[in-house]
Amino acid sequence: MPKIVERYEGYLIDLDGVLWAGQKVFPDAIRAVNSLHSLGKSIVFLTNNSTKSRAQYVEKLRKIGVGWVREQDIVNSGFATAKLLKEQRGPLKAFPFGDVGLYVELMLQGHRLVTEDWCWAGDVDAVVVGMDPNVTYWKIGAAANAIRAGADFVATNPDKTFPTERGLMPGAGTMIAALEAASGRGPDLIVGKPYKPIFDMALSVLGIEKSKVLVVGDRLDTDVIGAKNARLDCALVLTGVARAEDVEASSAKPNYILGSLEELLLR
Amino acid sequence: MPKIVERYEGYLIDLDGVLWAGQKVFPDAIRAVNSLHSLGKSIVFLTNNSTKSRAQYVEKLRKIGVGWVREQDIVNSGFATAKLLKEQRGPLKAFPFGDVGLYVELMLQGHRLVTEDWCWAGDVDAVVVGMDPNVTYWKIGAAANAIRAGADFVATNPDKTFPTERGLMPGAGTMIAALEAASGRGPDLIVGKPYKPIFDMALSVLGIEKSKVLVVGDRLDTDVIGAKNARLDCALVLTGVARAEDVEASSAKPNYILGSLEELLLR
Numbered sequence: 001m002p003k004i005v006e007r008y009e010g011y012l013i014d015l016d017g018v019l020w021a022g023q024k025v026f027p028d029a030i031r032a033v034n035s036l037h038s039l040g041k042s043i044v045f046l047t048n049n050s051t052k053s054r055a056q057y058v059e060k061l062r063k064i065g066v067g068w069v070r071e072q073d074i075v076n077s078g079f080a081t082a083k084l085l086k087e088q089r090g091p092l093k094a095f096p097f098g099d100v101g102l103y104v105e106l107m108l109q110g111h112r113l114v115t116e117d118w119c120w121a122g123d124v125d126a127v128v129v130g131m132d133p134n135v136t137y138w139k140i141g142a143a144a145n146a147i148r149a150g151a152d153f154v155a156t157n158p159d160k161t162f163p164t165e166r167g168l169m170p171g172a173g174t175m176i177a178a179l180e181a182a183s184g185r186g187p188d189l190i191v192g193k194p195y196k197p198i199f200d201m202a203l204s205v206l207g208i209e210k211s212k213v214l215v216v217g218d219r220l221d222t223d224v225i226g227a228k229n230a231r232l233d234c235a236l237v238l239t240g241v242a243r244a245e246d247v248e249a250s251s252a253k254p255n256y257i258l259g260s261l262e263e264l265l266l267r
Numbered sequence: 268m269p270k271i272v273e274r275y276e277g278y279l280i281d282l283d284g285v286l287w288a289g290q291k292v293f294p295d296a297i298r299a300v301n302s303l304h305s306l307g308k309s310i311v312f313l314t315n316n317s318t319k320s321r322a323q324y325v326e327k328l329r330k331i332g333v334g335w336v337r338e339q340d341i342v343n344s345g346f347a348t349a350k351l352l353k354e355q356r357g358p359l360k361a362f363p364f365g366d367v368g369l370y371v372e373l374m375l376q377g378h379r380l381v382t383e384d385w386c387w388a389g390d391v392d393a394v395v396v397g398m399d400p401n402v403t404y405w406k407i408g409a410a411a412n413a414i415r416a417g418a419d420f421v422a423t424n425p426d427k428t429f430p431t432e433r434g435l436m437p438g439a440g441t442m443i444a445a446l447e448a449a450s451g452r453g454p455d456l457i458v459g460k461p462y463k464p465i466f467d468m469a470l471s472v473l474g475i476e477k478s479k480v481l482v483v484g485d486r487l488d489t490d491v492i493g494a495k496n497a498r499l500d501c502a503l504v505l506t507g508v509a510r511a512e513d514v515e516a517s518s519a520k521p522n523y524i525l526g527s528l529e530e531l532l533l534r
Contacts, residue, residue, distance in 0.1 A: 120433065135407075137400045141436045144428075148435070160448045161411075166387065168415070169408045170449040177448035181427045181441040 002267050004256060008233070010208035011036060012046040012199070015057070017218030017240020018261055020064070022165045026239060029261040030065045036265070037068055044202050045069070046215070048157035048192040048222060050078030050130035050172065051099035053108075075202045077156035077172075077192035078102040078130060082109040084189075084197055085126060085154065095119055095151070097143050097175060098130030102156065116142035122149030129179060129187070130156035131172045144182035153185065157192025159222065163241060193217075194226030203230075216261065218242055224252040237261055271523060271534050275500070277475035278303060279313040279466070282324070284485030284507020285528055287331070289432045293506060296528040297332045303532070304335055312336070313469045313482070315424035315459040315489060317345030317397035317439065318366035320375075342469040344423035344439075344459035345369040345397060349376040351456075351464055352393060352421065362386055362418070364410050364442060365397030369423065383409035389416035396446060396454070397423035398439045411449035420452065424459025426489065430508060460484075461493030470497075483528065485509055491519040504528055 013019075019029045036043055045057065052060070054074045061069045078098065082105040085092055091110040095118065096103050106113060106128060118124050119142035127143045147153045160173030172192075180186050191197045199215075206213060215232050217223025218240025227234030236242055236254035239261070247257060258264060280286075286296045303310060312324065319327075321341045328336045345365065349372040352359055358377040362385065363370050373380060373395060385391050386409035394410045414420045427440030439459075447453050458464045466482075473480060482499050484490025485507025494501030503509055503521035506528070514524060525531055 133404045135402070135404050137402050137437060140402075140441065141434075144437065145434050160451075167408075167412050168449075170404060170411065170445070174407065174445050174448040178437070178441050178445040181444035182435075182437040184427075 002265060004214070004235070004264055004267050005036070005039065005041070008041070008212055008214040010042045010044070010206040010213040012044050012202050012206070012213065012215045012232070013261075014217035014219075014223055015045055015047045016049060016162070018216060018237050021163070021240060025064050026260065029239070032261040032265055033066060034068075042206050042208055043073060044206050045074045046193070046198065046202050047076045048159055048172075048198075049076055050081070050102045050105075050156040051133070052076065052101040053104040054079050055104075056101060072205060075198065075205055076101070077198060078105040080198045080201045081128060081154060081156045081191040082106045082111060083201065084191055085128070086110060089125070092125035093118065093123065095124045095127045095143055095146055097127055097135075097139065097179070098132045098156065098172075099134075102128065102130045119143055119146035122146065124149070124151040126152040126154050127179070128154050128156070129172060129175050131162075131170070132175050135175060135178075140178050140182050144179055147179065147183040147185065152189065153179065153183065153187045155187040155190045155192075157222075158190050158195070159192075193222035194229055196230055199226060199230035199232065216264070220246060220250050220252045224254045227254075228252065235264065269532060269534050271481070271502070271531055272303070272306065272308070275308070275479055275481040277309045277311070277473040277480040279311050279469050279473070279480065279482045279499070280528075281484035281486075281490055282312055282314045283316060283429070285483060285504050288507060289430070292331050293527065296506070299528040299532055300333060301335075309473050309475055310340060311469045311473050312341045313460070313465065314343045315426055315439075315465075316343055317348070317369045317372075317423040318400070319343065319368040320371040321346050322371075323368060339472060342465065342472060343368070344465060345372040347465045347468045348395060348421060348423045348458040349373045349378060350468065351458055352395070353377060356392070359392035360385065360390065362391045362394045362410055362413055364394055364402075364406065364446070365399045365423065365439075366401075369395065369397045386410055386413035389413065391416070391418040393419040393421050394446070395421050395423070396439060396442050398429075398437070399442050402442060402445075407445050407449050411446055414446065414450040414452065419456065420446065420450065420454045422454040422457045422459075424489075425457050425462070426459075460489035461496055463497055466493060466497035466499065483531070487513060487517050487519045491521045494521075495519065502531065
């Protein structure tokens with residue numbers, strides 16, 4: 001058995017840029033996660049993307065050949081945020097500033113979704129901000145008003161942009177910047193990578209001690225720095241955002257640099 | 268003749284918070300500007316608001332009793348931005364990220380308005396950003412892409428919010444923050460108060476030497492600081508955003524503090 005796989009029992013594996021990029025699926029990466037699973041390794045898929053629900057990710061993963069995956073194997077930032085808010089503060093009146101996946105995860109944790117009217121009435125516990133493809137001027141105004149009136153400003157993840165076939169598109173971090181300008185203050189909590197909350201949640205799902213866990217991802221700013229923040233080992237794969245020369249230029253150094261996820265099983 | 272009016276020949280008078288606040292018009296302020304005009308003073312109305320065209324301001328001002336006003340008596344940030352771009356760079360392919368008033372002023376200066384398709388094609392000279400009530404996710408993405416492809420990032424004004432009957436609403440500064448996050452860089456040029464370009468333009472319209480010009484406005488961060496940046500005297504009126512206690516707490520000190528515009532004629 002190769003050295004890396006021998007060393008780690010648990011794997012926190014990013015999705016976009018690792019198993020696929022946009023519409024393009026990487027068949028060798030699918031084979032790799034299935035091999036890891038066959039070897040008895042524990043795997044949690046860990047993504048900052050809050051636009052899809054965990055059920056939607058299960059559907060997508062099964063469709064592309066990851067047949068064994070269950071909802072509990074997925075920790076995305078929408079789910080992590082909804083669950084953390086529930087654990088820390090109980091069910092909340094939440095204003096969802098994001099895509100459908102965020103609405104679903106908030107509902108499933110028992111939060112009550114409220115509308116812009118609640119924001120203007122100052123009757124909101126938390127504004128929960130992810131990537132919102134349906135952002136409007138009035139939604140920004142209403143959410144900012146709720147924050148000024150005392151609602152928590154909670155963000156799923158800080159990514160300012162993310163790559164698509166068409167080019168970089170605005171991410172949750174762009175929504176955060178708009179709300180910060182409009183409300184006069186920054187987020188009270190950011191759950192996703194590189195911040196700790198999402199790693200803590202993924203580790204508790206995994207149930208394996210830190211020294212035997214490997215983070216795998218394609219970004220220096222979220223995956224590698226996040227792993228370092230969480231004091232976890234990490235492998236950077238070069239199938240997504242980061243290039244080999246980016247690693248040289250960065251102070252964030254992964255433990256392993258892999259051409260693709262499949263190399264994990266060969267080295 | 269009272270002391271202040273004796274001292275200044277030219278007046279750069281803000282509109283919102285001085286002549287009106289939202290839907291509420293101040294009749295004594297209207298009387299005051301008409302009296303100034305009758306005394307032979309030169310007046311330019313100077314506003315950071317880019318949502319209306321100069322023609323629309325003329326219409327509004329005439330309707331509420333300022334019968335003598337002409338388009339050339341108005342310098343708003345949309346007009347100033349369009350004119351400055353024309354003078355500095357000639358007619359441009361401009362992507363308008365703002366309200367109707369900005370579109371109109373860009374057109375009147377001979378710029379060619381282009382659509383999101385041009386942004387994705389990287390064929391835009393300047394993204395011109397004001398308060399945009401019709402902001403969408405795709406518009407942010409397209410404009411950020413144009414900026415990354417080399418278009419100038421030009422903003423009409425930096426106000427992050429502005430007061431309305433309903434509460435604070437997002438201003439041009441909120442649009443700037445979103446585009447800054449999505450494009451990875453800040454504006455190349457901001458035209459409106461407190462920055463100098465709009466004061467330079469208003470002064471050239473006025474044609475009166477600086478020592479005889481008074482700036483009148485209701486905000487410390489734009490009007491008073493702007494006047495100081497432009498080395499002009501200024502009067503703060505307390506009918507808008509700033510309160511007397513704000514002046515005490517601020518390092519920006521106006522030359523005069525007036526309860527309302529009418530006091531200008533009494534002191």
